[in-house]
Amino acid sequence: MIKVAVLGAKGKMGAQTCQAVAAAGDLELVAALDQGDELTGLTDAGAEVVVDFTRPEVVMDNLAWCIEHGIHAVVGTTGFDEERLATLRAQLDAKPGVGVLIAPNFSIGAVLMMQFSAQAARYYESVEIIELHHPDKVDAPSGTARRTAELIAEARREADSGPIPDATTTGLEGARGADVEGIRVHGIRLRGLVAHQEVLFGDIGETLTIRHDSMHRESFMAGVLLGVRRIVGTPGLTVGLEHFLDLS
Amino acid sequence: MIKVAVLGAKGKMGAQTCQAVAAAGDLELVAALDQGDELTGLTDAGAEVVVDFTRPEVVMDNLAWCIEHGIHAVVGTTGFDEERLATLRAQLDAKPGVGVLIAPNFSIGAVLMMQFSAQAARYYESVEIIELHHPDKVDAPSGTARRTAELIAEARREADSGPIPDATTTGLEGARGADVEGIRVHGIRLRGLVAHQEVLFGDIGETLTIRHDSMHRESFMAGVLLGVRRIVGTPGLTVGLEHFLDLS
Amino acid sequence: MIKVAVLGAKGKMGAQTCQAVAAAGDLELVAALDQGDELTGLTDAGAEVVVDFTRPEVVMDNLAWCIEHGIHAVVGTTGFDEERLATLRAQLDAKPGVGVLIAPNFSIGAVLMMQFSAQAARYYESVEIIELHHPDKVDAPSGTARRTAELIAEARREADSGPIPDATTTGLEGARGADVEGIRVHGIRLRGLVAHQEVLFGDIGETLTIRHDSMHRESFMAGVLLGVRRIVGTPGLTVGLEHFLDLS
Amino acid sequence: MIKVAVLGAKGKMGAQTCQAVAAAGDLELVAALDQGDELTGLTDAGAEVVVDFTRPEVVMDNLAWCIEHGIHAVVGTTGFDEERLATLRAQLDAKPGVGVLIAPNFSIGAVLMMQFSAQAARYYESVEIIELHHPDKVDAPSGTARRTAELIAEARREADSGPIPDATTTGLEGARGADVEGIRVHGIRLRGLVAHQEVLFGDIGETLTIRHDSMHRESFMAGVLLGVRRIVGTPGLTVGLEHFLDLS
Numbered sequence: 005m006i007k008v009a010v011l012g013a014k015g016k017m018g019a020q021t022c023q024a025v026a027a028a029g030d031l032e033l034v035a036a037l038d039q040g041d042e043l044t045g046l047t048d049a050g051a052e053v054v055v056d057f058t059r060p061e062v063v064m065d066n067l068a069w070c071i072e073h074g075i076h077a078v079v080g081t082t083g084f085d086e087e088r089l090a091t092l093r094a095q096l097d098a099k100p101g102v103g104v105l106i107a108p109n110f111s112i113g114a115v116l117m118m119q120f121s122a123q124a125a126r127y128y129e130s131v132e133i134i135e136l137h138h139p140d141k142v143d144a145p146s147g148t149a150r151r152t153a154e155l156i157a158e159a160r161r162e163a164d165s166g167p168i169p170d171a172t173t174t175g176l177e178g179a180r181g182a183d184v185e186g187i188r189v190h191g192i193r194l195r196g197l198v199a200h201q202e203v204l205f206g207d208i209g210e211t212l213t214i215r216h217d218s219m220h221r222e223s224f225m226a227g228v229l230l231g232v233r234r235i236v237g238t239p240g241l242t243v244g245l246e247h248f249l250d251l252s
Numbered sequence: 253m254i255k256v257a258v259l260g261a262k263g264k265m266g267a268q269t270c271q272a273v274a275a276a277g278d279l280e281l282v283a284a285l286d287q288g289d290e291l292t293g294l295t296d297a298g299a300e301v302v303v304d305f306t307r308p309e310v311v312m313d314n315l316a317w318c319i320e321h322g323i324h325a326v327v328g329t330t331g332f333d334e335e336r337l338a339t340l341r342a343q344l345d346a347k348p349g350v351g352v353l354i355a356p357n358f359s360i361g362a363v364l365m366m367q368f369s370a371q372a373a374r375y376y377e378s379v380e381i382i383e384l385h386h387p388d389k390v391d392a393p394s395g396t397a398r399r400t401a402e403l404i405a406e407a408r409r410e411a412d413s414g415p416i417p418d419a420t421t422t423g424l425e426g427a428r429g430a431d432v433e434g435i436r437v438h439g440i441r442l443r444g445l446v447a448h449q450e451v452l453f454g455d456i457g458e459t460l461t462i463r464h465d466s467m468h469r470e471s472f473m474a475g476v477l478l479g480v481r482r483i484v485g486t487p488g489l490t491v492g493l494e495h496f497l498d499l500s
Numbered sequence: 501m502i503k504v505a506v507l508g509a510k511g512k513m514g515a516q517t518c519q520a521v522a523a524a525g526d527l528e529l530v531a532a533l534d535q536g537d538e539l540t541g542l543t544d545a546g547a548e549v550v551v552d553f554t555r556p557e558v559v560m561d562n563l564a565w566c567i568e569h570g571i572h573a574v575v576g577t578t579g580f581d582e583e584r585l586a587t588l589r590a591q592l593d594a595k596p597g598v599g600v601l602i603a604p605n606f607s608i609g610a611v612l613m614m615q616f617s618a619q620a621a622r623y624y625e626s627v628e629i630i631e632l633h634h635p636d637k638v639d640a641p642s643g644t645a646r647r648t649a650e651l652i653a654e655a656r657r658e659a660d661s662g663p664i665p666d667a668t669t670t671g672l673e674g675a676r677g678a679d680v681e682g683i684r685v686h687g688i689r690l691r692g693l694v695a696h697q698e699v700l701f702g703d704i705g706e707t708l709t710i711r712h713d714s715m716h717r718e719s720f721m722a723g724v725l726l727g728v729r730r731i732v733g734t735p736g737l738t739v740g741l742e743h744f745l746d747l748s
Numbered sequence: 749m750i751k752v753a754v755l756g757a758k759g760k761m762g763a764q765t766c767q768a769v770a771a772a773g774d775l776e777l778v779a780a781l782d783q784g785d786e787l788t789g790l791t792d793a794g795a796e797v798v799v800d801f802t803r804p805e806v807v808m809d810n811l812a813w814c815i816e817h818g819i820h821a822v823v824g825t826t827g828f829d830e831e832r833l834a835t836l837r838a839q840l841d842a843k844p845g846v847g848v849l850i851a852p853n854f855s856i857g858a859v860l861m862m863q864f865s866a867q868a869a870r871y872y873e874s875v876e877i878i879e880l881h882h883p884d885k886v887d888a889p890s891g892t893a894r895r896t897a898e899l900i901a902e903a904r905r906e907a908d909s910g911p912i913p914d915a916t917t918t919g920l921e922g923a924r925g926a927d928v929e930g931i932r933v934h935g936i937r938l939r940g941l942v943a944h945q946e947v948l949f950g951d952i953g954e955t956l957t958i959r960h961d962s963m964h965r966e967s968f969m970a971g972v973l974l975g976v977r978r979i980v981g982t983p984g985l986t987v988g989l990e991h992f993l994d995l996s
Contacts, residue, residue, distance in 0.1 A: 206442035209967030223953030457719030471705030
């Protein structure tokens, strides 16, 4: 039984994490803290792993404290840049054996879709991305679509792929979508949808499609729990859940 | 057995039509004419229906001659505007019993997709169109996608539907596709594809998707033959294959 | 404002209906009755339309009472056979002006999918149905898939369509799905899904796909409200929501 | 320039290979042999790699000769069992530096679909396979679908995955498809289709779909050429094109 504590336990993701940890047979929820609670509650409860779903303003202090006290961390809070990651690496160097996972996306399915897309990219002349979301979303394309496009563009550069063919000369503005590093990305907004993405690869005589459909937040819990189970044996800093997936 | 002649018999569509007519048990191919051949070949052969896949420059003369000689016509040649249709109507008024079908699209599947989309339109808050084609296509979005959007927009106006919800405030240019009468249309270009279209309708808790995949020109023949069989019993001018589909 | 009452108001569908009626600008919820409440509450409240989501054992008494008191009814309760429908018809004959809608399926999307499938059926050599549901469903194929297959089979018989081509001679048991009146139906069960169906039509060089995705019960409310609005002007017995959709 | 020869050059796949090799800038077609031609034509032409699309009865002799003469081979001919593979391994041990690729499937897309499916398998509670083909196919399910199911079943065993959930208790025979090592496989047959497959993974709140659409034989050429380019640097026996894909 791994002893797990949650920081930001009253938020949507934190509360969901508390439930998921409590329901897992190999994990024990020993503390559920939120704003105003003392971090000493973590050591008092004997937490081995902390899951942090708090806010950018407090997460660095939380992590410094956890690393200092030898507690591993799985972090879903946003706002990490290269400077913050460098700070964490230095702190972890001073405490060998402690591990921290920073995960921008806990959806195993979304991470698989991105990894598979990067792997397939070098084998196809054409590729486009369609992301589909509910109409209350304010940004287009989605962050996941942009990230997927970047990974694909990087894989194509490494493979010396030529430009993607496109003979379009006339048409309506916007018809061919947005351009993210040379990859066309289309954002669909439709009542009834939640969060979906389709990556289409094409070459002579064949196409390959990778699609991920995300229906609710609960789907992130498998990724959070995977992070918890793997971080105890993975010292140092890990950025991205993909490093905990066995894809060979 | 209906006696059928083809004008433009050496072109791609004309040649395919000759084969399809010859293979049909209830039709007889009595003449296959092309540039340079005399139209008297049609009456000599006793043609009852002519299928015209010629060019905009000659099609009006062809049709005037056919109507004059009491021969029905099924027309896939492009370039018809309101003026030309008015001319045909006047010629047909003078020859009761003769029928002419002008069909911009002989794909029964594409016509069904458009009809169903127009019918479904009034029942959904959201709708978007994705068309997918080979990367050698020069225009985006496709003519079929534009036509579908127009039909949907018309149906929504008739049903007093409100504006389609879309909270997008930030994003990349083109991410939300092209705007055709208020309907968002996205054009995908991918090696390996031929001609495909998906119409997505969405409302609270559900979505409806109508998709047509067209793999080769041969698929138009069912529509051409349907036109031939129905035009003999449909005097006057008919514009659009949808009028020959039984959709009640 | 149409005055609406709900019978079975504490059940899942009944409760949802109460909310939906209350939220609609042109409808007024005047009574919400459940087991043990007197039907006189309907007349006391001046209900013009009753929505019945009760049980097969009580629905016939409810309807007899409503018809007798000149109240229209929209019925989602199951268990109607020819005998019950005949009884209702006789009761309605005696009270001209009163309307009753019996709807086995209030999902407008599902009804559209079935109607479009029946319309498309005559134009395609091949057709198969794939239904996809959560893995806790006990029956396969789904009732909607069976009903769709029956409608397609009927349309093919009317159009004198030949047998669907299938050269399968060797294989594993069950690989080609279930046979419903000659139509192959495949049932997929997958965690994460809710209720989905895809009808695939195919002919030389093209395919047409109609897909409905139902994510939650709330999606039935549009159909219930449509029934309420239309039943006040539709005397007599109506079986099936499709009669209230404008599909011409 | 790699010097390439084709055995079985008059067959469909062989002829296509000749064209593809001739069109590739980094490959030179030096010999195109068929039944009746002497294998000495290979050494006379200085062939470095042979592509064999012949028949099970002659392929072992062809390969023995090629290995003996230090020519690498890429083999699409069928009929290899463990005994044949052992024979080849022994022959190759005696000629270090020579490489032979035996590939049951040259479609890079199909191989990617299978590899991704095996990788994703351990992360999902549910998985099913839908394969869709033209109606003239005699076996169901397809060989690719069976192979995919075997790979998924193996990955689930390695990951100690529990049984796939399925509450079906009543239904029609065949509705839940065929059972391949515990994985449900559904075969759709539809005029207009060629060769398609969809692998669906599902877990709480999300699904992942990997789909491959194969439209014509030409799509296999990318895999054949990849085999030719890689076999010159890969001594010994390689079974399966997946070993030449960079999937890390």
